[in-house]
Amino acid sequence: MSPKIIVYIDMDHTLSDYDAGFRHHQSLHPDLEFPQSMPGMFLDLEPVPGAIEAYLWLNSHPRLDVYILTAPSEMNPHSYSEKRLWVEKHLGMEVVRKLIISPNKGLNRGDFLIDDYICGRGQENFEGKILQFGSDEFPDWQAVIGFFKRLLE
Numbered sequence: 001m002s003p004k005i006i007v008y009i010d011m012d013h014t015l016s017d018y019d020a021g022f023r024h025h026q027s028l029h030p031d032l033e034f035p036q037s038m039p040g041m042f043l044d045l046e047p048v049p050g051a052i053e054a055y056l057w058l059n060s061h062p063r064l065d066v067y068i069l070t071a072p073s074e075m076n077p078h079s080y081s082e083k084r085l086w087v088e089k090h091l092g093m094e095v096v097r098k099l100i101i102s103p104n105k106g107l108n109r110g111d112f113l114i115d116d117y118i119c120g121r122g123q124e125n126f127e128g129k130i131l132q133f134g135s136d137e138f139p140d141w142q143a144v145i146g147f148f149k150r151l152l153e
């Protein structure tokens with residue numbers, strides 16, 4: 001049996017709707033320069049439409065080995081624990097065990113990285129293929145799932 005295909009999935013703007021959460025916290029704390037630093041910012045983010053269903057589909061495929069690979073918000077210590085709690089809340093403890101919080105995504109070995117950024121947190125050194133979430137080719141999770149269905153069929 002061939003080894004499993006390793007897939008990494010980013011969190012902010014890919015699994016979780018960072019922009020909506022930022023606007024919400026900005027409205028709650030209009031005087032703060034960094035409203036994203038408030039407790040609850042990362043935990044309260046809503047999932048991007050289709051993200052949970054897509055994650056579960058990818059995660060249940062026998063040929064795929066799926067991980068969450070997210071960079072921390074280093075100035076916000078809550079981001080580390082809240083990212084972990086967000087994964088438990090929306091995807092469960094099994095997926096918590098596949099959560100990787102890393103400032104350098106280029107250190108991870110694998111085949112695919114689904115991420116809205118293609119550089120800045122080591123993405124530029126990732127040896128596999130980056131599926132840029134939100135790009136013309138992968139505007140949403142339906143497009144990502146379509147890609148993997150074609151790849152795996």
Ligand SMILES: [Mg+2]
Nearest residue numbers: 010012013116
């Ligand atoms: Mg992101």
